[in-house]
Amino acid sequence: MHDVVVVGAGPTGLWLAGELRLGGASVAVLETRRERDPNSKALTIHPRTIEVLDCRGVAEPFLAEGLRIPNGHFGGLSDRLDFSVLDTPYPFTLALPQARTEELLQERALEMGATVRRGCRVTALVPEGVSLADGEVVAARYVVGCDGVRSTVREAAGIDFAGTDATTWGWLGDVVLDEPPARGFASVTGPSGGLMVVPLPGGVHRIVGGDSATNRAEWPGELTLDELRATVRAIAGTDFGLRDPKWLSRFGNATRQAVSYRSGRVFLAGDAAHMHFPAGGVGMNVGIQDAHNLGWKLAAVVAGRADAALLDTYHSERHPVGAELLRHTRAQTALMTGYSPEGQALRAVLSGLIASAPDMSKELAERLSGLDVDYGTGRRVPDGGALFARLRSGRHVETPAGLVRPDGHLAAVS
Secondary structure, three states: EEEEEEEEEOOHHHHHHHHHHHOOOOOOEEEEOOOOOOOOOEEEEOHHHHHHHHHHOOOHHHHHEEEEEEOOOOOOOOOEEEHHHHHOOOOOOOOOOOOHHHHHHHHHHHOOOOOEEOOOOOEEEEOOEEEEEOOEEEEEEEEEEEEOOOEEEEEOOOOEEEEEEOOOEEEEEEEEEEEHHHHOOEEEEEEEEEEEEEOOOOOEEEEEEEEEOOOOOOOOEEEEEEEEHHHHHHHHOOOOOEEEEEEEEEEEEEEEEEEOOEEEEEEHHHHHOOEOOOOOOOOHHHHHHHHHHHHHHHHHOOOOOHHHHHHHHHHHHHHHHHHOOOOHHHHHHHHHOOOOOHHHHHHHHHHHHHHHOHHHHHHHHHHOOOOOOOOOOOOOOOOOOOOHHHHHHHOOOEOOEEEEEOOOOOOOOO
């Protein structure tokens, strides 16, 4: 019997597996896909996530391969948030395809001794653990659903996924550009819609955006290359010579959150716990940070170092973070889809404030980057030059600021 079965081998599940092994728990990761998805939903690694990686001594490969971007956007506004003012050794985001992030995280999980099994579709929770489509039962004391917005684990546990359906749709195309924008990047917005162009490895660019024609609740249908070309041309005045699509996709702004992140021996993390429009590229980051919070706690309980009551703090600490994530992505979605004259005026006013009000810009940057998370008695502790290295054991650390938990937050004073 395993201590923990993690369902889903995305970034959240793989980081959790490594954390559980660091804390001494045995873990098996079960993934439906036989091969890793070559298409990368996420591209952005935020400063707090880089700190999390550094706290375990695995940041270097990400820093070496990722493209450092010293700013970020809020709601696609033209004036960008300055990350250089943030209190972190990593005042930038990293652009790195999710497929590569998953590859690096799986390497770490395997090196730590986790078992990763692909082609294993979990169909039900059973008293012994989980049941697979072929009838096999994988035994475990605890189960964590990291299996996405259509989570089998969440549904089997009877946890409500409360929220709202989509009212607008975005789109993306990973394509070859014969006439890419200067420096490879572009951000264009106006009454017809908005888009961003981002370079990817292998001579491919991602064009991602939304338009007034799909700013409605009805499903617009599968995205075609001709539609993407026409939409991009209407927004930007050029289609950048786009061709040879590697991936075309649509996504909506359906917004939901699990009412509880725990039901007995079952936990939820990442997209299984929260669903939202991908504004600001924060989803994968919050999922990894969910896993960072849960991992050390669950490992401490199964290893006998902590009372089981510690597990209740996972929901009480991370559910409010998820709720704030949904609030901010909704706000950014409203700005992104402000195609009317009034919406354009609102965008212009707020963009100007970001440029002229440094305190406002910094606060938004802290929220977007994940550096503002405060658990009340357990706020994040900045590095200070040596803390992250000391946390690599996965144990509590004494500092002048107080006792720091394995996830880098201050421990509650009893």
